[in-house]
Amino acid sequence: MTWRPRLAEGTAPVLVVLLLLLVGLAIVGPAYDEPSGYLALLKRAAPLMILAIGQYFVIVSGGFDLSVGALVTAGVVIAARLIDGDESATTPVILLVLGFGVLVGLLNGLITTKLLVPSFIVTLGMLLVLDGATFLWTDGAPRGALSAGFRTFGRGALDVPLLGEIPWSVLILLAILVAAALFMRSGTGRALVAAGDNEAAVRMSGGQVDRLRLLGFVLSGLLAAVAAILLGGFAGVSAQVGSGLEFRAITAVVLGGVLLGGGRGSVVAAAAGALSLEALFTLLNLLGVSGALESAVQGLIIIAAVAYASLGGGLRQRLRLRPKQCNTVQPAPS
Amino acid sequence: MSTVQQRTAPAGPAAARPALRLRLTPVVVVYLALVTLLVVGSVLVGLRGEVLLDQAGILNILTRSTALGLVAIGQTMVILTGSLDLSVAYLIGLTSLIAAETMAGQNGMIVPGVLLALAVAAAVGLVNGLVITVLKANAFIATLGVALILRGYLENNYTGPAGDVPRGFQHLGYDRIGPLPVAALLMLAVAALAWWYLSRTRPGYHMYAVGGDLEVARLSGVPTRRVVVTAHVLCSLAAGLTGIYLASRLGSGAPYVGTDAGYDLESIAAVVLGGTLLAGGRGGVIGTIGGVLILATLDTIFDDLEVDPFFKDVVRGVVLVTAVALYARRMMADRTRGRLT
Numbered sequence: 001m002t003w004r005p006r007l008a009e010g011t012a013p014v015l016v017v018l019l020l021l022l023v024g025l026a027i028v029g030p031a032y033d034e035p036s037g038y039l040a041l042l043k044r045a046a047p048l049m050i051l052a053i054g055q056y057f058v059i060v061s062g063g064f065d066l067s068v069g070a071l072v073t074a075g076v077v078i079a080a081r082l083i084d085g086d087e088s089a090t091t092p093v094i095l096l097v098l099g100f101g102v103l104v105g106l107l108n109g110l111i112t113t114k115l116l117v118p119s120f121i122v123t124l125g126m127l128l129v130l131d132g133a134t135f136l137w138t139d140g141a142p143r144g145a146l147s148a149g150f151r152t153f154g155r156g157a158l159d160v161p162l163l164g165e166i167p168w169s170v171l172i173l174l175a176i177l178v179a180a181a182l183f184m185r186s187g188t189g190r191a192l193v194a195a196g197d198n199e200a201a202v203r204m205s206g207g208q209v210d211r212l213r214l215l216g217f218v219l220s221g222l223l224a225a226v227a228a229i230l231l232g233g234f235a236g237v238s239a240q241v242g243s244g245l246e247f248r249a250i251t252a253v254v255l256g257g258v259l260l261g262g263g264r265g266s267v268v269a270a271a272a273g274a275l276s277l278e279a280l281f282t283l284l285n286l287l288g289v290s291g292a293l294e295s296a297v298q299g300l301i302i303i304a305a306v307a308y309a310s311l312g313g314g315l316r317q318r319l320r321l322r323p324k325q326c327n328t329v330q331p332a333p334s
Numbered sequence: 335m336s337t338v339q340q341r342t343a344p345a346g347p348a349a350a351r352p353a354l355r356l357r358l359t360p361v362v363v364v365y366l367a368l369v370t371l372l373v374v375g376s377v378l379v380g381l382r383g384e385v386l387l388d389q390a391g392i393l394n395i396l397t398r399s400t401a402l403g404l405v406a407i408g409q410t411m412v413i414l415t416g417s418l419d420l421s422v423a424y425l426i427g428l429t430s431l432i433a434a435e436t437m438a439g440q441n442g443m444i445v446p447g448v449l450l451a452l453a454v455a456a457a458v459g460l461v462n463g464l465v466i467t468v469l470k471a472n473a474f475i476a477t478l479g480v481a482l483i484l485r486g487y488l489e490n491n492y493t494g495p496a497g498d499v500p501r502g503f504q505h506l507g508y509d510r511i512g513p514l515p516v517a518a519l520l521m522l523a524v525a526a527l528a529w530w531y532l533s534r535t536r537p538g539y540h541m542y543a544v545g546g547d548l549e550v551a552r553l554s555g556v557p558t559r560r561v562v563v564t565a566h567v568l569c570s571l572a573a574g575l576t577g578i579y580l581a582s583r584l585g586s587g588a589p590y591v592g593t594d595a596g597y598d599l600e601s602i603a604a605v606v607l608g609g610t611l612l613a614g615g616r617g618g619v620i621g622t623i624g625g626v627l628i629l630a631t632l633d634t635i636f637d638d639l640e641v642d643p644f645f646k647d648v649v650r651g652v653v654l655v656t657a658v659a660l661y662a663r664r665m666m667a668d669r670t671r672g673r674l675t
Contacts, residue, residue, distance in 0.1 A: 064474075066599075116662035117655055118612045124599055125655035132647025140644070247478060260472045296486020303479035307469035 011269040013308065014256045018272050021279040028286045039170065045278035046169040047072075047227040047234065051245060052252040052274035053180050053267055054223030057216040059253050062196035062262030063112060063119035065217065067126035068224040068249060071104055072242030074134045075228025080144040080237040081137070090149035098225045104130070105221020109214035119217075127246070135239070142237045154233015169230045176223065180267045192216060196262020251298065252277050255305050360609020360617070360661050364624035367657075371628060375635035384638060389513050391634060396518035398630035401576050403521045403623060405601040406608075407528045408572025410622045413605050414532070415565040416545040416614030417466060417473040421458065422573040422601060424484035426592030429455050429577030431488075434497025434587035441502045448578055455574025456567050458484070463563030481598070488589040497587040507583035517579055524575065528568075528619045541565055545614025573597075603650070604629055607657050628653070 022038070031037040051068055058065040075097045082096065083089045108126055112119045135141075153172065157165040183189045194202045195212045202209050231241055250260075256273030258265025280301065284294055372387065379386040405422050412419045429451040436447035458480065465476040509516045532538040540561045543551040552558045573592075580591050592598075602612075608625030610617025629650065636646050 111655060111659065115655075115659035116666065117658045120612055121603075121606055121658045122655055124603060125651035127599075128647045128651030128654070132644040132649075132651065134644075136642055136644040136648065250474075251478070254472075254475050260474055290490060292489035293486045295482040295489065299479040299482030299484075299486065302475055302482075303465055303469065303471055306471040306475045306479075307465070310470040310472075 011257060011266050011272070013305075014269050014272045014276060017255075018276045018279065021276055021283055024283050025279060025286070028283065039167065041279060041282060042170050042173070042275070043167040043234075044282075045275045046167075046173040047230045048245070048248060048252060048278060049173055049271045049274040050176055050223050050227045050230070051249040052256070052270045053176060054220035054227075055246075055249040055253050056180075056256075056258060056265070056267050056270035057192065057219045058119070059250070059258055059260060060196050060262050060265055060267075061192045061213050061216040062199065063213060063216065064123060064250070064260075065108065065220045066120065066123040066246045067104065067108060067130060068220060068227075069242040069245035069247075070127045070130035070134075071101060071221060071224040072228040072231060072245055073239065074104075074130045074242075075100065075225050076146075076232040076237055076241050077134050077138055077142045077239070079150060079229070079232055080142055080146050082144070083147050083150060084144040085147060087147045087149055090147045094150065094229060097229060098222060101221040101223075101225025101228070102218055103221070104224075105218040106214070108221065109217030112217065113210040113213050123246075142239050144237075146232055146237060150229070151233035151236075154230045154235070156233075169234070172226065172230065176226070177268070177271055180271075184267050188212070188215070193263060197264065248277065249274070251302050254302060257305075257309055259309075358664065360664075361621040361624065363657075363660065364608055364621050364628065368624055368628050368631065371631050371635070375631060375638075379635065379638045382639070386635065386638060391638070392513050393510070393515060394634045394637075395627065395630045396515055398633055399623075399626050400515065400517045400521045401580055401595070402597065402600060402604060402629065403518075403626045404524060404572050404576040404579065405597050406604040406622045406626050407521075407525050407619055408569035409601040410605050410608075410610055410617065410619050411528065411532070411541060411565045411572075412473075412569045413602070413610055413612060414545045414614055414617060415541045415562055416548060417562060417565065418477065418602060418612075419462060419566065419569050419573075420474065420477040420598045421462060421481035421484060422569065422576075423592035423596065423598040424481050424488060425455060425458050425570060425573045426577040426580065426597055427488055427587075427589045428458075428484055429574040430581040430584070430591055431492065431496055431577075431587030431589060433578045434499050434581045434585075437497065437499055437503060439498035439500050441500045444500065444503050447503075451578050452571060452574045455570045455577070459567035459570025460563065462570065463566035466566070467559040467562050485593075492589040495584070495586040495588045497581070499581050499585050499587075503582050504585060505582075507579065517582075522623070524572070525619050525623050532618060537561065537564060542615055545611075545616075547615070600629075603654050607654055609661055611661075612658075 022032075025032040025037075025041070029037065031040075051072075055065055055068065078100065079093050079097050082093045104126065108119070108122055111117055111122045153168045155167075155169075157167045158171060160166045160171075184193070191202060191207050192212050192215070195207065195209045199209050202212075227245075228242070235241055252274035253265075253270045254260060254273070255276055256265065256269035256271070258270050258273075277298070280297070281294060284297060285291070289297070376386040385391065405426065409419060409422065432454055433447045433451040436450050437443045462477050462480055465471050465480070466473050469476070471479070506517055506520075511519065530538075532541060540551070540556045541564075543554070543556050544558050544561045548558055551561075576597070577587075577592070581587050584591065604625040605617070605622050606612055606625070607628060608617065608621030608623070610621060632649065632653070633646060636643075636649075
C-alpha cells in the first residue's frame, strides 16, 4: 500500500490555491523573502482563521452563524468599557469575554435546537440584539480603553527558543487549529459532520443531534470571543471592528471547500481558506489593485470556488453517493 | 407543493372541524400581531398625550414600509423558491445611481432612466439565477458573491451621491392621495400583482413546488432551473424599483442607500416574520407585507416614544426570533396532529 496523505475531501484545491498565493507573494513582495513576512501575514490572518474554525463547526453540522461579527464587536466594546485602562482587571475581563462568547453560542444553539428556529434567523436576530444592546449600554460609541496586558495577545510576541519571536496570536491560532483538527478526528467530531450530512441517520443510530449542534454553536461563540480578544489587541477599540466579519468567515469556510448545509469538509481546509483570503488581499494590495476592487475580486473568487466544488466534484460524488441538494439553502432543518 | 396540500387538507382530518373556524395560519397571526401592536402602541403613545395613528403617523408608517416592502416582495419570491438574495442592498444603491444619472435633471429622461435601471436590475437577477442553477453554487454564496462584485464596482466608481432626479420625478416619492402616499399605493399594487402571480398562475405554483422539494418538482416536470432564474429576476426587479423609488425621494442616487438601511438582511427578516418558511415552499406576499408593516409600526412607535435607537435593534431581533419560534411550534403541532404540512 502506498501512503496517501489523509486529506479530507475538498482540502486539496484550497491548499493549491494557498500555495499559489504564497508563491505569488514571494515574487511580488520583497518582505516575503524571509519567514518574518509570512509570520506577519499569519498574525494578521489569525483572527479570521479562528473565526473560520468556529464557523466551520456550525456550518459542517448544518447551520449558519451570522452573529460572530456582532459578537466580536460586543467582545471588544465590553472589554474596553470594563477594563477602562485598569491593568488589574485584565484577567477577569478576558474570562468574562470568553464566558460571554460561550453564553451567546449557548443561546444560539438552544433556540435553534429547542425552539426549532432556523439558525440563519436565530443568529440574524442575535446579530441585531448584540449590535443594539452593545451600543445601548455604551450610549452609542465605544468608551474606555484596553489595558496593555489585554492587548499583548493581539500584538505582542513570545520569545520561543530556537524559533525566535513568535506572535502570541500565531501561537494561539496554532493551538486552536491543532485542537480543532484532533477534535474533528474524534468520535464527537465525526458525529458532528454526520449530523450535518444526514440528521435522521445520526438520530437513528443513537447520536444526539441537538447536543452536537449546540456544541457547534458554543464553540463558534467561544472562538469568536477569542478572535475579539486578538482583534481588540491588534486593531484597538472601534465600533466597526467586527462588522462584516461573519460573511468573511463564511466566505473563508466555503473557500476551504466546506459544503454549506453541512456534512462535508475539513476544519484545516476552512482555516486554510481564511489564510488564502488574507493572502489574496495582501497580494492585491502589493499589486496595487485599489482597495475598492478588493471585494469584487473576493466575490468572483467565492463564486468560482463554489462552482468548481459543485461542478468539478459533482461527477466524482455522483459515483459514490447521491448528490446533496446544491440549490437550496438548508439552514438547520426544522 | 404545500399550496396543493393546503388546498386538499380540508378533505382530510381537518374536514371534521367546523368549516368557518379561523385557522391560525402565520398570515392570520401576523395581522393579529399588527393590530395588537397598533392598539398597544396607540395606548402607549396616547399616555404621552400624543396620537399614534394621526395623519402624520399613518404617513410615517406607510413611507417606512414602501422601500422595505418592495424589496421584501421580491425576496419573498426567491425565498419561496428555496433560494435567497443577499445582493439586493447593493443593487438598490446601483439602480438608484443609474436612474438618477440617466435622468440628469431632465424630465424627458425619466422613462429611459427607469427602464435602464430596471434592465440592469434584471441582468443582475439573471446572473444570480444562472450562477445558482448553471454553476450550481449555493444561493447564499452566489448572491453574496454578486453582492461583493456590485460593492466593488460601487466603491471603485462612487464616493457619494451622484446624478440628479428632475422635479417631475420627485412627485413619485412625495405625492399623496389624501393621507396615503402614492408610492405606498404603488407598492401595494406590486404586492397585489405578486400575490396574483404566486397564487393564481402556473409559474407561481411552480415556485412553491420548487421550494417545497426541488427533486420532486423536477421529477414532476417542473422546469426547475427556469423557475429559480425567474424568481431571481423578479426579485432583482423589485430591488430595482426600490432603488428608483429611493432616488426619487433623495433627489439623487446614493451608492450606500441600500446597505445603510441593511435591506438585504432586513428584507429576509420581514419575509420570515411574515410567516414564509426560510427553507421555501410555504408562505406568501400577504404575510410579508404584514411583516413589513409590523417592522415599520415598531419603528414609528419607538420614534414617538423617543426610545433609544439601539433599543430598536434589540426588540427587532427578539421579535424576529420569537415569531419564527411560534410558527415552528405551530408546524410541529400540526404535524403531530397528523395534518399534512
